Amino acid sequence: MDSSQTVASRPFHPKEPFWLDPRFRALLFQALVLGAVALLAWYLMANTIANLQRQKIATGFAFLEKEAAFEIGESVISYSAADTYARALFVGALNTVKVAAIGIGLTVVLGTFIGIARLSSNWLIARLAAVYIEVMQDVPVLLQLFFWYALFYEMLPGPRQALNPMIGVYVCNRGLIVPSLNPHPAWRWMILAFTAAMVASWLLRAWARRRQDRTGRPFPVFRTSLVLVLGAPLVTWWAFGFPRAVTLPELQGFNFVGGKTLSPEFSALLLGLVLYTAAFVAEIVRAGIQAVGKGQREAAMSLGLRPAQVLRLVILPQALRVIIPPLTSQMLNLTKNSSLAVAIGYPDFVSVANTTINQTGQSIEGVALIMAVYLFFSLSTSAFMNWYNKKARLVER
Numbered sequence: 001m002d003s004s005q006t007v008a009s010r011p012f013h014p015k016e017p018f019w020l021d022p023r024f025r026a027l028l029f030q031a032l033v034l035g036a037v038a039l040l041a042w043y044l045m046a047n048t049i050a051n052l053q054r055q056k057i058a059t060g061f062a063f064l065e066k067e068a069a070f071e072i073g074e075s076v077i078s079y080s081a082a083d084t085y086a087r088a089l090f091v092g093a094l095n096t097v098k099v100a101a102i103g104i105g106l107t108v109v110l111g112t113f114i115g116i117a118r119l120s121s122n123w124l125i126a127r128l129a130a131v132y133i134e135v136m137q138d139v140p141v142l143l144q145l146f147f148w149y150a151l152f153y154e155m156l157p158g159p160r161q162a163l164n165p166m167i168g169v170y171v172c173n174r175g176l177i178v179p180s181l182n183p184h185p186a187w188r189w190m191i192l193a194f195t196a197a198m199v200a201s202w203l204l205r206a207w208a209r210r211r212q213d214r215t216g217r218p219f220p221v222f223r224t225s226l227v228l229v230l231g232a233p234l235v236t237w238w239a240f241g242f243p244r245a246v247t248l249p250e251l252q253g254f255n256f257v258g259g260k261t262l263s264p265e266f267s268a269l270l271l272g273l274v275l276y277t278a279a280f281v282a283e284i285v286r287a288g289i290q291a292v293g294k295g296q297r298e299a300a301m302s303l304g305l306r307p308a309q310v311l312r313l314v315i316l317p318q319a320l321r322v323i324i325p326p327l328t329s330q331m332l333n334l335t336k337n338s339s340l341a342v343a344i345g346y347p348d349f350v351s352v353a354n355t356t357i358n359q360t361g362q363s364i365e366g367v368a369l370i371m372a373v374y375l376f377f378s379l380s381t382s383a384f385m386n387w388y389n390k391k392a393r394l395v396e397r
Contacts, residue, residue, distance in 0.1 A: 092352030111281025136279035201225035288319035
């Protein structure tokens with residue numbers, strides 16, 4: 001058969017017009033939807049700006065440079081009423097970060113402990129963990145915050161009758177008062193030494209893994225990292241002559257002077273968020289552990305490993321790959337639930353932004369800032385957890 005006959009025998013398919021191409025139509029529909037959304041947004045913004053101008057309400061973010069003229073009860077950095085609204089909002093954002101960071105750390109530890117206890121062979125421990133999970137999950141977090149806040153103010157005594165569980169530590173309706181270290185350059189250098197030791201431990205772990213893959217010889221990463229993390233700050237402390245001057249709180253008049261005070265608002269918020277979110281984390285940990293095959297446990301036990309070693313070296317590392325994605329959602333929930341702090345008077349970002357809105361009348365800009373800040377917190381947490389999930393997932397060869 002020659003080439004002319006082959007071409008003639010092929011079926012004829014006329015070329016379709018480009019508007020019938022599925023890829024073109026998909027792009028066209030997406031472009032139309034995007035254009036409609038942009039047009040709607042432009043209409044709403046133009047209408048809003050016109051109404052604000054008609055009512056002679058100022059727009060824009062120029063108010064951020066004006067004097068705030070209100071105090072904030074708690075601040076991570078120095079702040080006074082003479083500072084600007086921008087600094088006041090920054091103080092509120094730092095207060096939110098403080099609650100979220102401490103709360104996430106405590107939640108993961110407590111939730112992991114309760115999740116493991118939920119699977120305990122001890123009948124009493126397993127039932128107590130189950131009761132805790134059911135009670136905490138079924139009671140709304142806002143009610144829990146009110147309960148803990150009322151507990152601090154109604155149940156605890158005043159400063160004159162403050163509880164004194166140990167030297168220098170007092171508990172009363174003004175909060176938890178503990179001794180504080182006097183300012184010294186050594187503390188800053190100890191923090192830097194601790195950070196450097198953590199980075200060195202991470203690099204050491206990566207090197208040890210490559211070395212074991214190449215030679216088959218393990219390296220005592222945990223013990224070496226423990227020496228680095230503990231030893232570096234201690235050596236720095238020794239280099240500065242072991243400064244250990246502290247300020248003990250003293251009752252003067254109607255309140256304590258000196259030391260460090262954790263306010264009832266902060267304590268109630270942290271306690272409520274941690275106890276509530278830990279119940280959900282416990283269920284995630286339980287599900288992750290049960291997702292690991294029973295053969296893994298039996299194989300580890302047959303090697304002579306103790307139950308604690310089986311859990312730490314075999315079960316938890318495999319369960320972690322299942323736990324991380326839902327755990328990320330709970331971290332985001334804790335961060336977003338911290339906005340309920342406004343109900344008990346803790347000056348988080350929402351509380352400070354509400355005060356700013358009430359004073360300036362620029363509610364649109366204030367709500368936009370609240371949305372932008374919480375969007376930044378959520379995206380940052382998701383990005384970090386996605387990176388960690390990628391590092392911890394099982395690599396198939």
